[in-house]
Amino acid sequence: MGRVKKSGLTDRQAEALRALPSVEELVEMPELAAAIGEYGRELVVDSARVVVERLRSGILAGKVGAAAQLTRLIADEAATVFLPSLKSLVNATGVVVHTNLGRSVLAPEAIEAVVQAAASYSNLEYNLVAGSRGSRHDHITRIITALTGAEDAIVVNNNAAAVLLALAVFGGGRDVIVSRGELIEIGGSFRIPDIMTSSTARLVEVGTTNKTKITDYEKAIGPDTAMLLHVHTSNYKVVGFTAEVEIAELAALGHECGLVVVDDLGSGALADLPALAGEPSVHDSLAAGVDVVTFSGDKLLGGPQAGIVVGKREFIAKMKAHPMARAMRVDKMTLAALQATLALYLKPEEALERIPTLRMLNEPIDSLQARAENLASGLREALGDVGEAAGVEGSAAPAASINVEKAASKVGGGALPLLELDSYVCSVLPSAISVDELAARLRETDPPVIGRIHKERLLLDARTILPEQAELIAKAIRQAFYPEES
Ligand SMILES: *Cc1c(COP(=O)(O)O)cnc(C)c1O
Secondary structure (H helix, E strand, O other): OOOOOOOOOOHHHHHHHHHOOOHHHHHHOHHHHHHHHHHOHHHHHHHHHHHHHHHHHHHHOOOOOOOOOHHHHHHHHHHHHHOOOOOOOEEOOOEEEEHHHOEOOOOHHHHHHHHHHHHOOOOOOEEOOOOEEOOOOHHHHHHHHHHHOOOEEEEEOOHHHHHHHHHHHHHOOOEEEEEHHHOOEOOOOOEHHHHHHHHOOEEEEEOOOOEOOHHHHHHHOOOOEEEEEEEOOOOOOOOOOOEOOOHHHHHHHHHHOOOEEEEEEEOOEOOOOHHHOOOOEHHHHHHOOOOEEEEEOOOOOOOOOOEEEEEOHHHHHHHHHOHHHHHOEOOHHHHHHHHHHHHHHOOHHHHHHHOHHHHHHHOOHHHHHHHHHHHHHHHHHHOOOOOOOOOOOOOOOOOEEEEEEEEEEEEEOOEOOOOOEEEEEEEEEEOOOOHHHHHHHHOOOOOOEEOEEEOOEEEEEOOOOOHHHHHHHHHHHHHHHOHHHO
């Protein structure tokens, strides 16, 4: 307390600061004995420090409130640290590849493979035939080349890493040409110009935002040019008066001039789904003659977070040999999950059934409708509402009006930004609380349920709700409307 300068503080603030007990005093309080027993003394002392510091900052910022529940706050703080921070939740947003919600749910086969890899030693980098050191890359190369027809492959931590590695290996210290229409930002800090700078490649922009022609590339090629980069504009679309260069034309120009041609596909569709018709496929890019193609493992592929790089042997070999590849390498659990996911792709029917991302994208509309209706009746039942909707006779002042409506879901993950997939939602219109309040309460239920708000209603989209989650949602809704019961 002596460190706090009294000048500039109101009497109430000074009083509140003086009233704060010390960490030592707090930890000795009998109310914290149970927490110490459960979480250990060290964590409780640390939590007390955090809580006291938080209160002190609050007081200095002018928030002077009663701090009677201090020991309770400390016990809660300790519990927060102790429990897993990563919580399972219900994605009812209708966005299939939702980056903030963890993108892809793995297929059961992939989950099993992760558990296996985690639970025992393995031949991760060990050649069982020769009894000598092996390469972790070897576990995944064969299946990727079989699926894509590429000569070779390497897997790194994510697609951002794959692009960075390609730029460092082929464009480091030299010029890389990119169309101005493709200087994308993919959420947060992944921006093509910035990633270029980090790789030490020099960005040479050609064309304009809406039009880039092959002659723009031709004119920009000089003695320092090393690479042509094509970037799939996955999360936006330039429409109207536009022109872009066909990837095959770009590849031909690059080869004529002895340059490496790299295509960052973003999602990289491997499955042949009607919902993905507008997404460039890995096959097409390779068939167009591109040297190196990069794409994500956890977007439309539906696997674990990974960056998959496929292409010509000599180029992939250079990438494998670069020191940066070691810093970006994937762990055994990722390799296991990716291998198991890709194995499903070898039998396309199975992939559609077993890989949740693909199943969600491919679910027929009548099945979505049936699931939304089933969810709606579960919710009505949970709220004790016997009527079909609010105001219907027999339903005395229902907490919410629950209906099934047609709506549109999104692919997400920066893929097909304009595409809307027809879907069905269960809509919840609360009668006594605001929809924002309902959404907030549903973020705190166990598990949290994340929907989307539209015109005062909370929409729960059947497409992204896993079939076994309907019951959980009904319980959560009950909890949200009747918090006093729990
Ligand atoms: C998503 C995306 C990336 C980044 O991929 P991550 O796997 O998220 O690292 C890079 N380029 C494009 C075009 C993308 O769509």
